[in-house]
Amino acid sequence: MATNGAGTQPPALRNRKRVDGLSPDELSALRRAFTAMYDIDDDRGFAYLAGIHGLPLPISCQHHNPLFLPWHRAYLYLFEEAMQDQVAGVTLPWWDYFAGGDPAIPDAYAQEQVDGAANPLAHGPVRGIPQEQWDRIERGPMPDVTSRTPGDLAPFPDRSDLDQALAAPTFLDFTNFVEGFHDNVHVWVGGTMSEIPVAAFDPVFWAHHCMIDRLWYLWQLAHPGGDPPRSIMGRALQPFPMTVADTLSINALGYEYAAAEVVMAGGVR
Amino acid sequence: MSARFLSAPLPLGGVSRGFRRADLVFHGLDHSGPSYEVRIFFNRPDADANTPRTAGDGYVRSFYMFGHGGCAGQPGHCDVPETRRPFDLRPPHQLTPATRWVTVTDAARRAVEGGELRVTLVPVVTSPAGAKDEDVDVMALRQVSLVTYD
Numbered sequence: 001m002a003t004n005g006a007g008t009q010p011p012a013l014r015n016r017k018r019v020d021g022l023s024p025d026e027l028s029a030l031r032r033a034f035t036a037m038y039d040i041d042d043d044r045g046f047a048y049l050a051g052i053h054g055l056p057l058p059i060s061c062q063h064h065n066p067l068f069l070p071w072h073r074a075y076l077y078l079f080e081e082a083m084q085d086q087v088a089g090v091t092l093p094w095w096d097y098f099a100g101g102d103p104a105i106p107d108a109y110a111q112e113q114v115d116g117a118a119n120p121l122a123h124g125p126v127r128g129i130p131q132e133q134w135d136r137i138e139r140g141p142m143p144d145v146t147s148r149t150p151g152d153l154a155p156f157p158d159r160s161d162l163d164q165a166l167a168a169p170t171f172l173d174f175t176n177f178v179e180g181f182h183d184n185v186h187v188w189v190g191g192t193m194s195e196i197p198v199a200a201f202d203p204v205f206w207a208h209h210c211m212i213d214r215l216w217y218l219w220q221l222a223h224p225g226g227d228p229p230r231s232i233m234g235r236a237l238q239p240f241p242m243t244v245a246d247t248l249s250i251n252a253l254g255y256e257y258a259a260a261e262v263v264m265a266g267g268v269r
Numbered sequence: 270m271s272a273r274f275l276s277a278p279l280p281l282g283g284v285s286r287g288f289r290r291a292d293l294v295f296h297g298l299d300h301s302g303p304s305y306e307v308r309i310f311f312n313r314p315d316a317d318a319n320t321p322r323t324a325g326d327g328y329v330r331s332f333y334m335f336g337h338g339g340c341a342g343q344p345g346h347c348d349v350p351e352t353r354r355p356f357d358l359r360p361p362h363q364l365t366p367a368t369r370w371v372t373v374t375d376a377a378r379r380a381v382e383g384g385e386l387r388v389t390l391v392p393v394v395t396s397p398a399g400a401k402d403e404d405v406d407v408m409a410l411r412q413v414s415l416v417t418y419d
Binding site for chain 1: 332335338340341346365367395
């Protein structure tokens, strides 16, 4: 629950909302934040932050081990902080891909044009990868921007995969199942998202991982004390200035998950 | 087509019929290369990438491995050390082979009732690099187990 920032009370938590629940102003702020970060070529910019996950070397992301959820929570937290440095109050939204209906990239990310201009959430620029590193992974010409081929490489994960994950009794069981359909969604989106070296350059990567982070939060709420193994609690999440233990409380990181937020007009009479 | 895994017939005599959950556990999955799908078939030793993904054809389910995408470093950069020195406090190598499990309870019950289980795993590379990976053992599995929970 949010708290008021006035007086001695703690500052308000920021709400991460469902993509489809963003107001026009919130969506506009999200687009402005990505656009601003695209234009920065130092370590505050999109290329630097997206490159932490994959290329350029070192590829720092953690997959297929118990650091998967903590590492990506730290990653999203620091990316969101960088976004807020550009546009005050902006938050990452989550892609609610089990909401029902046919699987699809959210409109906010799928529309090529917005108000007559290119939608910055439809494609991200791929920059900052040394040519010799790209050549070694033998993927043909390096793309200038990200691309997607939704549904061409895999069917979408089933809702039962989510139910199974949320019912998992332990952290290791949960992370196994949630990473399973996480991998499936990456492959379903296809194109740039389908492989680690460039996946984070696609703007929808951040909405996908926000959903994964939210699911971990929901699972945590239902499983108090369901922490990662004690043996990794003090592990540094390179290159971030955080340990696994630092990621366990999203409220300590200043955010929570909501479906939407409607600000009420009016005043004291 | 990438190299398949075909199990020998699993001895099911010691598996009670009343289990509430059954997992297939995959030990030592490689994730250093392209992303790939693994299609699981029960009692369908001839299954391949062209076999329909229907229960009638022995298909159980799939899982996906999000691949590291190959080595962008110089030779040896992505080699996973076989041993660790006692005072090597660095994190484990990022490409340490993975363990993944998938739940196959209903299919396992049917197999136990039938008294026989052979598992066929058909990997299908899902990345643009797949075409050049023909016949490569992308999974590099060390072991597959059926684990049941009463």
